[in-house]
Amino acid sequence: MKHIELEKVKVGFGRGNRRRQVLKNLSLRVGRGECLAIYGGQGAGKSTLLAIIAGLLELDEGEAVVGTYNLTNCSTEEKALMRREEMGVYSEEAPLFAELTVQENIAFLAALQQKKRNKVWLKEVAGHFGVEPLLAFPTKELGHYDCQAVRLARAAAGEPAVFLVDAPIDLELFQKLQQWARKRQQTILFATSSYEEALWAPHIVELDNGAIREWGGNKC
C-alpha cells in the first residue's frame, strides 16, 4: 500500500449541464517519503488535486486514500483531523498573522494538535528554515523570502506526514524542505506550472486537462 493512492478520481465544478469535469479518471500513487512534482499549465487541475488530497473536496467518482484515511468514506470531522495531524500546507496565499511574532506564527498550528511540543523543537524547526534569529519579530516586519520560510517552518512544526506545496517557492527553501522531509520520511507533493521548477523534485507527473499525461521517473 502506497502512502497516497488515488484511483480513477473524477471531480467537477458547477451544477447540471454547467458542470465541468476538472479531474478526469485520475490515478496516482505516491510512496511514503517520496517528493513528487505535479506539473501542469494554468487550470490543469493541480490545486484541485491538492485539495482532494487535503480532504477539502468531495469526489464525484473514484477513491482517494491518504495513509490510514480512506477519504471516500471519511466524515468531515475525520478529514479535518487528518488535515490538522497529517498535513503541512505551504502556499503564498496561506496567511501569516501579521501582528504575531515569528515564534507565535510557527507554533500556532502545532499548538492545535494533540502532539506535545516545546521551545527546543520550535527553535530546531526555525533554525532549519533560517528564521531562528527572527523569532521575536512580528511577521509584518519580514521580507518576502522570510515570510516563505516562516510558512514552511509553520507547516513543518506540526510534523506532518505529507507536505502539500503550491508554488511559488524559493529554490533554496524548497531544498531545505526536501532535506527536512527526507530525514523524517515525510512525503512532498509540489504543484507547479513551471517545468524548470518541477525538475527540482526527483519525480514528476504531468497533469494535462485533468488527467495524468506522462510519468517522469528520475528526472524525466
Ligand SMILES: Nc1ncnc2c1ncn2[C@@H]1O[C@H](COP(=O)(O)OP(=O)(O)OP(=O)(O)O)[C@@H](O)[C@H]1O
Ligand atoms: N471552486 C471552483 N469552482 C469552479 N471552477 C473551479 C473551482 N476551482 C477550480 N475551478 C476550475 O477548475 C480548473 C482547474 O483549476 P485548478 O485551480 O485546480 O488548476 P491549477 O492547475 O491549479 O491552475 P493554476 O496553476 O492556475 O493555479 C480551472 O479551469 C478552474 O477554473
